[in-house]
Amino acid sequence: MTAPTSAAPQEGVWVDVLGQPAAVTALRRALAQDELAHAWLVVGPPAVGQQELVRALGAALNCAEPDAPDLGCGRCNVCRRMAAGRHTALLELEPKGAGYLVDDVRSEWIPAAMHSLTEGRRKLLRVRGADRMNEAAQNAFLKVLEEPPASVLWVLEVEDEGALLDTVVSRCRRLDLVPWGLEPLRERAAGLDIPEGRREALARAALGSPSRLEALADPDVAAARQRHLDVIDRLATAGPGIVVPLAKELHTWAKGRSTVVKEANAQELARIEEEFGVDERGRGWPPGLRNQLKRTHERTERQAQRQALDLLLDDLASYLRDLVSIASGGGSAELVNLDAEAELRRDAQRLPVADAVRALSAVAQCRRALDRNGNPELQLERLLLQLALPIYAASA
DSSP: OOOOOTTTTSSGGGGGOOSOHHHHHHHHHHHHTTOOOSEEEEESOTTSSHHHHHHHHHHHHHOSSOSBTTBOOSOSHHHHHHHHTOOTTEEEEOOSSSSBOHHHIIIIIHHHHHSOOSSSSOEEEEETTGGGBOHHHHHHHHHHHHSOOTTEEEEEEESOGGGSOHHHHTTSEEEEOOOOOHHHHHHHHHHTTOOHHHHHHHHHHTTTOHHHHHHHTSHHHHHHHHHHHTHHHHHHHHOGGGHHHHHHHHHHHHHHHHHHHHHHHHHHHHHHHHHHTOOTTSTTOOTTHHHHHHHHHHHHHHHHHHHHHHHHHHHHHHHHHHHHHHHTTOOGGGOSOGGGHHHHHHHTTTSOHHHHHHHHHHHHHHHHHHHTTOOHHHHHHHHHHHHHHHHHHHHO
């Protein structure tokens, strides 16, 4: 078969993988030429197409009626379940805490790799945030990475490959993902029915992330973004005394985002039980699917709150960067939060540029603390206090 061209990615199971044509072409070429590596290191910022890419690859490998070696049909039961993340040949791993420990590798990863497939031809093990493995976990993982079962394919997703041992990196084939450009984000904004007058502003505010753009299309998230951009103003107006109630307000919103996911998960569970004819005693589930679904639901509920906190931190960081840009003489074309230009020019007078730079470091420090399972409300209080004090000092 001829290797796919640059125009080929929008076919079959690949149709949902947007913004990453080079990565799709590389995978399709490897499939077409039967040169698919047993382990792939997917390097790039989070949520720019990793999930869609891995699930499309899983469908192409396991499709019941493939149109070509590199092209799952997208229509069969296998392809549909892969796209939904509900096929037993796809296991998506994520850290339960701050990172992956050696026990995670020994008790979960290795057994999952060694267990025989109950259906499908190739098993995909997707490791999200693989750069959060500690050194002991990486050394334990090397044993299965060096001698993988023939039916297993690993996908290690990282932002920073420098956090991995050279021995791990050298046993993987690298695949780079990139942030989306403004043009595809504008197109996605149109597809999300974002009002035309808001598309440019939200495409910029998406920071190259289609998932962030989709979140901003939610009226609740869009309203929350406005509140996040108002944080500097509220701290300047009310002073440090507002730090504790403001942190509680922001955290309450983040927690509320997981409630929506819990309700959706409960509905999905009921629908799937009806689909498979599961009785009152829980009999009727396909092998392994119930446990996989439970893990997926637990993960999505944890992720919902963390994603909300990340939205908040991204909003704050982008606003602070815009303040630095304005203080350095930057114009409207350089702004991320174009729809808040008037507020930015006002707040640039309230927060000295050196303090804005230090505040950016405080946002990064807060994110790292959350990665280590720090108490979210306490970490937000600490961040807001670090913002409030220089604003108060400047006004005094």
